Amino acid sequence: MEKRFVYADNASTTKISPGVLDAMMPYLTEQYGNASSVYSLGRKAKIAVETAREKTALALGCQPSEIFFTSGGTEADNLAIYGICRALASQGKNHIITTAIEHPAVLNTCKELEKNGFDVTYIFPDVNGIIDPSDIKKAITCRTALVSVMYANNETGAIQPVNETALICKEKNVFFHTDAVQAVGQLKINTAEQNIDLLSVSGHKLHAPKGTGALYIRKGLPFYPLFSGGNQEKGIRPGTENTASIAGFGYAMEEAMASLSERYITVSMLRDRLTGKLLSIPGVTLNGDKKNRLPGHCNVSVSGIDAEGLLLMLDLKGICASAGSACTSEDSQPSHVLRAMGISKEAAKSSVRFSLGDDLTAEDTDYIAHVFAEAVKKLRKK
Ligand code: PLP
Helix, strand or coil, rough: CCCCCCECCCCCCCCHHHHHHHHHHHHHHHCCCCCCCCCHHHHHHHHHHHHHHHHHHHHHCCCCHHHEEECCHHHHHHHHHHHHHHHHHCCCCEEEEEEECCCCHHHHHHHHHCCCCCCCCCCCCCCCCCCHHHHHHHHHCEEEEEEEEECCCCCCCCCCCHHHHHHHHHHHHCCCEECCCCCCCCCCCCCCCCCCCCCEEECCCCCCCCCCCHHHHHCCCCCCCCCCCCCHHHHHCCCCCCCCHHEEEEEHHHHHHHHHHHHHHHHHHHHHHHHHHCCCCCCCCECCCCCCCCEEEEEEEEECCHHHHHHHHHCCCCECCCCCHHHHHCCCCCHHHHHHHHCCCCHCCCEEECCCCCCHHHHHHHHHHEEEHHHHHHHHCC
């Protein structure tokens, strides 16, 4: 098969869409005003920020006043967890419940809070990477300030029972945060209908630039900001607004929603085609729930090989994929997500994640499967 470039790492980051770039350009060039300035150049920047806020709110089923722009998913997660916990600590609420499969942006924030007198309960998933809401229910105490459960896992794509968990939290009067970085733009989300109190979004996972994101905070929640500064974003996230990036982020949210259903079908068909071919190779197994999975995710373990070597061979043939999470790929430890699911160290170290986008074709996925099979054969002979 002739060599081609296939980007299959959209869970890691995505390419900026042409529409997003167009939406940003005026604010990188002529419309350089500060959104807090009262003259018309500033007012134009303010309009761009507020338009993006409206688009984001529409996409998430909330009010524009409940959206706070951040520098990305990591900041949104930190802001959500510290924001609630610091506001509630004086009421004796010093317990957090989260899962063992969260992104480090959540896990390490919880670890920091543990150093500061908080107790954290880590809920483990089943072998398919899905948590059981009844485990959350059992862990809630009168000291619980927050439950934080990701919407969908970045490594396996496993979609978590967010609705059931949020309802339990509502009944128990505990705030519920979800890191929806991988889910926004892939799944229909409605914060009001789903009883979500806080939700994190990252722009670069949905064709907006890196360093953009948002936190949804339900109106009226007790909240303490992370940074001290001016009154931008109502003081919840002070600092001069990154107008161009926010405009691009808002456009990307609108664009993602407009194509969501169609894209879900196209991408999941491609994923199933790829998954089927990969699983026909002896010793290849799928990680994560078969049914409750993001449309583009395909995470497999390959017996007898190390993922690193396989990824290098894929790269030589023009294919971009990841071992576990790209955010931790410099860390040679096997994936904490797969280990929490009960997968062996060896199988976790041999896991490769493909995350497909709608720019791919069936020929691209066949190319991945072909190169993958050849590479596995070669590596097993070594
Ligand atoms: N949460 C999840 C589930 C992610 O996958 C990522 C990034 O991969 C993040 C948080 C961090 O987002 P950002 O890269 O925007 O800081």
